[in-house]
Amino acid sequence: MAAIETQQLAREFEGGIKAVDGVDLEVAAGEIYGFLGPNGAGKTTTVRMLTTLLQPTGGRAMVAGYDVAKDAGAVRRKIGVALQEAALDPLMTGRELLELQATLHGISRKDGRERGQWLLDRVGLTLAADRRVGTYSGGMRRRLDLAAALVHTPEVLFLDEPTTGLDPVSRKAIWEEVRKLNDEGTTVFLTTQYLEEADQLADRVGIISGGLLVAEGTPTALKAEVGRPHLELCLVEQAGKEARAQVVLARFGRPLPARDGTLMVELEHGTSEVGPIVVALNQEGLDVESLDLVQPTLDDVFVHKTGQHLEGAAKEDTGEVEAIPE
Amino acid sequence: MIESLATNARVVAALGNRSIKQTIRRPQLAAPLIIFPTALLAIQTAGAGRAVDLPGFPPVTNFLSFMLAGAIVQAVMMTGNSGAIAFAIDMEMRFTDRLYAAPILRSSVILGRLAATAALGAMIGAYFVVLGLIFGASINEGVPAVLWIILLTSASALAFGSIGAAIALRTNSASVVQGIFPLVFVILFLSDAFFPANLMLEPASWVAQYNPLSFIVNGIREPIIAGWSATTQLKAIASVFGVGALGFALCAGAMRGRLRRGV
Numbered sequence: 001m002a003a004i005e006t007q008q009l010a011r012e013f014e015g016g017i018k019a020v021d022g023v024d025l026e027v028a029a030g031e032i033y034g035f036l037g038p039n040g041a042g043k044t045t046t047v048r049m050l051t052t053l054l055q056p057t058g059g060r061a062m063v064a065g066y067d068v069a070k071d072a073g074a075v076r077r078k079i080g081v082a083l084q085e086a087a088l089d090p091l092m093t094g095r096e097l098l099e100l101q102a103t104l105h106g107i108s109r110k111d112g113r114e115r116g117q118w119l120l121d122r123v124g125l126t127l128a129a130d131r132r133v134g135t136y137s138g139g140m141r142r143r144l145d146l147a148a149a150l151v152h153t154p155e156v157l158f159l160d161e162p163t164t165g166l167d168p169v170s171r172k173a174i175w176e177e178v179r180k181l182n183d184e185g186t187t188v189f190l191t192t193q194y195l196e197e198a199d200q201l202a203d204r205v206g207i208i209s210g211g212l213l214v215a216e217g218t219p220t221a222l223k224a225e226v227g228r229p230h231l232e233l234c235l236v237e238q239a240g241k242e243a244r245a246q247v248v249l250a251r252f253g254r255p256l257p258a259r260d261g262t263l264m265v266e267l268e269h270g271t272s273e274v275g276p277i278v279v280a281l282n283q284e285g286l287d288v289e290s291l292d293l294v295q296p297t298l299d300d301v302f303v304h305k306t307g308q309h310l311e312g313a314a315k316e317d318t319g320e321v322e323a324i325p326e
Numbered sequence: 327m328i329e330s331l332a333t334n335a336r337v338v339a340a341l342g343n344r345s346i347k348q349t350i351r352r353p354q355l356a357a358p359l360i361i362f363p364t365a366l367l368a369i370q371t372a373g374a375g376r377a378v379d380l381p382g383f384p385p386v387t388n389f390l391s392f393m394l395a396g397a398i399v400q401a402v403m404m405t406g407n408s409g410a411i412a413f414a415i416d417m418e419m420r421f422t423d424r425l426y427a428a429p430i431l432r433s434s435v436i437l438g439r440l441a442a443t444a445a446l447g448a449m450i451g452a453y454f455v456v457l458g459l460i461f462g463a464s465i466n467e468g469v470p471a472v473l474w475i476i477l478l479t480s481a482s483a484l485a486f487g488s489i490g491a492a493i494a495l496r497t498n499s500a501s502v503v504q505g506i507f508p509l510v511f512v513i514l515f516l517s518d519a520f521f522p523a524n525l526m527l528e529p530a531s532w533v534a535q536y537n538p539l540s541f542i543v544n545g546i547r548e549p550i551i552a553g554w555s556a557t558t559q560l561k562a563i564a565s566v567f568g569v570g571a572l573g574f575a576l577c578a579g580a581m582r583g584r585l586r587r588g589v
Contacts (some may be wrong), residue, residue: 052426052427053423053426053427055585073429076428076429077429081423083423083424087419087420087423088421089344089348089419091352092347096344096347100340100341100344101424103336103337104340104425104428104429104430148424
């Protein structure tokens with residue numbers, strides 16, 4: 001049985017805005033599924049429907065074997081949800097939040113207290129347990145949010161952009177925890193606008209754009225679809241040598257148009273050709289100053305499918321993430 | 327069935343407990359419940375005490391005994407307003423999403439909030455009774471009247487809180503809920519809260535006679551300054567029920583609207 005299955009899932013808002021326009025998904029139990037797309041693509045709307053927070057206006061969705069529209073209560077018992085912009089009360093302490101969450105899931109006070117302490121230990125918040133959440137850093141809030149989603153040991157865990165705005169260290173800590181949970185058997189549905197996150201964590205990736213699922217598959221398969229790795233190189237005292245270099249490069253693959261003086265060739269037979277290319281250039285009296293092997297990325301997949309870049313890719317490249325000291 | 331009821335009661339209690347802590351921990355929510363009504367009580371008692379000499383003013387041992395009910399209902403309405411602001415803040419920061427994603431009834435979220443408002447109302451009723459007694463007010467009907475005042479205060483807070491909650495649910499905005507704050511004073515001044523309706527000029531006097539708040543004020547005031555009157559108490563109870571019924575109906579409608587809009 002699939003952990004998540006949707007058929008033509010759709011959500012139209014007032015004014016005829018179609019946020020999600022007929023999405024078919026199938027996520028196997030025990031899988032980490034990365035749902036990738038830029039802001040406004042329909043990721044959060046899809047998650048809100050799958051977590052019963054929003055009624056679909058079309059299609060059907062089953063989560064953990066239950067229909068999200070007809071059997072919302074049963075779905076809620078089986079899922080854990082950590083939403084975008086961690087919805088935490090800054091006036092509560094971490095411990096209070098976990099104990100409240102346990103009560104919401106019908107766990108007795110004693111068991112809730114024990115489970116809360118265990119989760120605080122697990123996410124490394126024991127020392128901050130009795131501090132108000134308002135004093136937590138961004139990374140600590142996300143870890144607490146994750147712990148709250150795990151109070152009732154859910155079968156399916158929804159993480160909506162769990163690392164957006166976090167510094168790299170906090171982001172890696174969340175990734176480790178997600179991997180651990182998955183190893184323990186939890187199915188994870190993860191939305192993200194970070195390519196690296198999807199690449200690192202997801203067994204399979206779905207790419208959404210304009211409310212439509214435009215690509216789906218393993219990160220490796222998706223990248224293989226869009227092309228082979230290519231080599232970017234600059235020569236020592238390159239001026240006037242480009243034409244000779246292009247002749248050499250053509251023996252190893254398809255030369256690509258030079259960009260800002262950088263010569264580029266798509267490698268016919270993969271990365272094993274890097275060494276022979278350098279040797280061949282050298283034999284022609286062309287010394288290589290620098291070279292860079294560029295593998296296709298999920299952004300290339302996105303560009304290939306939609307003609308646009310993912311916003312998150314640009315953000316990552318410029319390091320525009322909030323750095324919050326722990 | 328019983329197990330389900332017990333589970334829901336536990337959830338409502340836990341959410342109520344959290345809401346009380348939220349109010350106490352956020353000074354801008356807690357201060358209006360105590361500070362404003364206490365300050366107004368002190369200013370009016372000190373400055374307008376000779377009003378008791380006006381012809382037609384109800385017989386009282388002192389002005390504070392008369393004003394106590396006014397201060398209590400003012401605090402009650404502030405409690406309802408404060409609870410609604412806190413509820414709207416929860417919605418704005420999407421804390422309510424956390425609650426709605428859990429296997430509980432959506433109505434439990436509102437009931438938890440209103441349970442807290444009722445509990446805060448009871449605490450405030452007790453506070454003003456103690457304050458009044460310290461500063462020379464007398465309660466004619468003694469301990470039963472004190473218990474009745476606390477009960478009526480709590481029920482009134484719940485009723486007015488339900489209207490505030492409906493506005494919060496409808497608007498999803500703490501600033502809009504905060505914007506209705508001045509209306510609290512309009513309703514208060516157009517009632518028996520601070521001045522007897524029979525001594526007001528028209529049309530204020532007419533409005534005050536039919537303002538449900540006047541009936542609630544009189545339900546609290548009578549056992550303090552006079553004695554028990556079944557008619558007065560029944561009118562107070564009916565007013566509380568009326569306001570509460572309106573509030574709960576508005577909440578139900580707002581909840582349905584939210585589900586339809588998907589917010």
